[in-house]
Amino acid sequence: MKVAYYKGCLASLSAKELDTSTQALAPKLGIELDELESVTCCGAGDIHEAEPDYYLHLNARILAYSEQTGADTLMTICNVCTLNLRQANWQLKNDDELRTRVNTNLETVGAPPYHGNVEVKHLLWLIAEGDGYETLKQVAHKGLRGLKVAPFYGCQILRPSKILGFEDPDKPHSLEAIIDACGGEAIDYPAKIKCCGFPIIQAREETALGELIQPIEQATEAGADVMVTPCPLCHLSLDAWQSKLRERTGRDFQMPILHLSQLIGVAAGLEESELKFKRHVVPVQPALEKIEV
Amino acid sequence: MTEAADIHDWDEPTMDVALKIWRVDEDGERDLVTYELEAPEWACLLDVLDIIKDRHDGSLAYRKSCRMMICGSCGMRMDGRAILACKERMKPIVESGHVPTISPMGNLPIIKDLVVDMGPFWQKIRDVKPWLDPGYDEASDRERIVSQQQMSVIQKEALCIMCGCCVSECNAMESDPDFRGPAALAKGMRFVGDPRDQTAVERLNDLNDEHGIWDCTRCYFCNERCPKGVDPRDAIAKLGAESIKEGIDWDLGAKHANWFVTSAKTTGWLRETDLVPKTQGILGAVRETKFALTLLRHGKVPPPGPVHVAADVDESRDLYNLVKEQGLDGALGIVQGEAALAKIEHIEAERAHEEEEDSAE
Numbered sequence: 277m278k279v280a281y282y283k284g285c286l287a288s289l290s291a292k293e294l295d296t297s298t299q300a301l302a303p304k305l306g307i308e309l310d311e312l313e314s315v316t317c318c319g320a321g322d323i324h325e326a327e328p329d330y331y332l333h334l335n336a337r338i339l340a341y342s343e344q345t346g347a348d349t350l351m352t353i354c355n356v357c358t359l360n361l362r363q364a365n366w367q368l369k370n371d372d373e374l375r376t377r378v379n380t381n382l383e384t385v386g387a388p389p390y391h392g393n394v395e396v397k398h399l400l401w402l403i404a405e406g407d408g409y410e411t412l413k414q415v416a417h418k419g420l421r422g423l424k425v426a427p428f429y430g431c432q433i434l435r436p437s438k439i440l441g442f443e444d445p446d447k448p449h450s451l452e453a454i455i456d457a458c459g460g461e462a463i464d465y466p467a468k469i470k471c472c473g474f475p476i477i478q479a480r481e482e483t484a485l486g487e488l489i490q491p492i493e494q495a496t497e498a499g500a501d502v503m504v505t506p507c508p509l510c511h512l513s514l515d516a517w518q519s520k521l522r523e524r525t526g527r528d529f530q531m532p533i534l535h536l537s538q539l540i541g542v543a544a545g546l547e548e549s550e551l552k553f554k555r556h557v558v559p560v561q562p563a564l565e566k567i568e569v
Numbered sequence: 570m571t572e573a574a575d576i577h578d579w580d581e582p583t584m585d586v587a588l589k590i591w592r593v594d595e596d597g598e599r600d601l602v603t604y605e606l607e608a609p610e611w612a613c614l615l616d617v618l619d620i621i622k623d624r625h626d627g628s629l630a631y632r633k634s635c636r637m638m639i640c641g642s643c644g645m646r647m648d649g650r651a652i653l654a655c656k657e658r659m660k661p662i663v664e665s666g667h668v669p670t671i672s673p674m675g676n677l678p679i680i681k682d683l684v685v686d687m688g689p690f691w692q693k694i695r696d697v698k699p700w701l702d703p704g705y706d707e708a709s710d711r712e713r714i715v716s717q718q719q720m721s722v723i724q725k726e727a728l729c730i731m732c733g734c735c736v737s738e739c740n741a742m743e744s745d746p747d748f749r750g751p752a753a754l755a756k757g758m759r760f761v762g763d764p765r766d767q768t769a770v771e772r773l774n775d776l777n778d779e780h781g782i783w784d785c786t787r788c789y790f791c792n793e794r795c796p797k798g799v800d801p802r803d804a805i806a807k808l809g810a811e812s813i814k815e816g817i818d819w820d821l822g823a824k825h826a827n828w829f830v831t832s833a834k835t836t837g838w839l840r841e842t843d844l845v846p847k848t849q850g851i852l853g854a855v856r857e858t859k860f861a862l863t864l865l866r867h868g869k870v871p872p873p874g875p876v877h878v879a880a881d882v883d884e885s886r887d888l889y890n891l892v893k894e895q896g897l898d899g900a901l902g903i904v905q906g907e908a909a910l911a912k913i914e915h916i917e918a919e920r921a922h923e924e925e926e927d928s929a930e
Contacts, residue, residue, distance in 0.1 A: 285841070290870060292868065314879070315837075316879050317839050319833065322825060323829050326809065326827055327810070327892075328900075329892045329897040329901075329905070330888065330892050331902070332905075334833060337888065363906070363910070364906075381892065385888050386881075386887075387888075431790075435788070436789050446648075471788035473786055475787045476785070478821060478848045479821035480784050483784055486745065487740055512869065516867075520860065
């Protein structure tokens with residue numbers, strides 16, 4: 277299956293390991309990536325709040341360039357990109373007057389117009405739908421050997437469900453099924469669907485850390501070896517801001533955080549040059565050594 | 570047999586309902602009690618609670634009034650989700666065999682059983698001055714005409730019944746109990762966006778305080794839970810957009826949001842290296858030096874140097890200039906997308922209906 281690949285800001289910059297592991301994993305899953313070049317940031321909720329009309333146009337432009345590739349799916353690897361693009365897509369597809377205005381503007385600046393023929397889907401959903409789990413069982417030949425993995429969904433792949441709508445936002449199961457298909461043991465804990473605090477981690481660090489500690493603390497107490505998330509923003513706060521939790525609370529969790537593509541990548545035998553665990557703040561290797569990977 | 574029980578001698582088909590209720594006494598002692606009872610098939614959760622109170626246990630405490638999703642009294646949790654008891658039909662739950670757990674709403678002190686103290690909720694509502702300030706003491710003789718288009722800005726916010734379901738699950742309020750919260754901020758937007766109110770700028774300045782607009786963590790639980798389609802998170806985004814339109818952009822949250830706009834129109838991608846100094850200022854950035862060095866060591870912060878520029882970024886810059894000329898600034902930029910979003914449930918219901926018909930054929 278060919279998809280237009282939108283990697284977003286973080287996978288281009290601070291979370292390059294998400295991009296390299298996704299690029300290495302996709303062919304094994306039968307996903308052919310057509311990486312978009314002439315695209316920008318989706319606005320991450322910030323442009324939607326600061327300049328909402330600009331947000332809509334930026335996302336329309338991304339959708340238009342996706343459509344130009346001929347693929348009917350735009351694949352994302354970030355929760356926030358997923359919500360921003362799906363929201364704009366719904367608005368443009370279901371309001372002819374709005375789409376006409378936006379398209380006139382896109383053409384005025386030399387960008388292609390958007391005709392409404394693209395569906396935005398996260399990598400997680402592409403794996404979880406159809407024969408995805410069966411494919412995964414073949415791909416994950418090395419397995420996770422019972423590694424205890426705490427899934428952390430993050431917010432904007434679940435809510436608002438009327439825009440996202442892939443699974444029950446209160447009882448999601450896609451990550452657990454992936455962990456299971458890879459031979460790991462999924463750990464259950466209440467905060468797996470809650471917020472990591474990232475959107476306000478700079479503006480309101482104390483509020484954000486009060487949110488961040490919940491999933492890490494609960495996953496630790498439930499016996500998790502590692503946590504996995506489909507969102508690079510959640511990854512950044514869970515991984516990098518653990519040191520701030522240590523400063524603030526005195527508790528040093530040392531919980532390794534994996535991107536979804538890295539977790540599957542370990543089970544599929546990807547190389548360190550593709551997984552790039554050295555780019556993590558909390559070391560991952562000790563947890564992997566336990567299962568002799 | 571009591572008079573109340575007489576009312577419940579149903580002629581209609583009935584069902585056997587089971588549910589568990591967290592009973593909480595005045596001392597905070599908790600006990601999960603299972604109830605099994607007969608109820609008519611049309612019963613909602615509130616009807617079931619009424620039957621329990623009438624026939625099984627008169628000590629059960631919960632709030633109710635209108636029974637038709639307009640008074641906002643019967644907010645509580647079912648299986649951890651804030652809901653209105655009068656909106657939840659029990660028949661599908663009974664048919665699934667599931668035994669739901671009923672508990673009081675979150676983020677508010679429990680008084681007894683399913684009754685929470687709404688005092689902190691009402692205080693936050695009062696704090697946003699939930700009344701119209703038209704800027705004059707005496708009304709003129711002439712009728713003031715407001716267009717449908719002008720009122721559409723706050724159409725959703727005006728639907729709020731102040732039930733507290735959004736507040737119950739607000740993740741930011743769990744961490745910062747002083748956060749104004751989704752209900753009060755949606756109420757704030759209801760007056761900021763009202764064309765008859767003359768105090769929008771003053772209101773926006775107030776709502777930009779430490780526990781205001783930029784304390785929202787965008788978890789979207791409020792939109793998910795609101796039983797009336799207010800979408801409080803979208804109302805908060807409208808307040809942010811109105812603030813920035815009015816030049817009220819001194820909060821770190823507003824600066825953070827503005828840096829994304831600058832990044833998109835200059836390099837296309839987020840300029841991560843500059844995000845901290847542009848949000849927190851130079852002093853803030855210096856305070857964060859040790860942390861930044863840790864991130865730098867792991868490649869989490871790109872080193873200072875040439876920034877990553879998107880191909881054809883001039884299109885992005887020209888788009889910015891073009892849309893700014895067209896003047897759909899502030900909340901209007903969000904409102905223009907609401908008509909399409911309002912169709913989602915309708916279109917999804919139609920699709921489900923078609924699939925049902927196809928499978929029947």
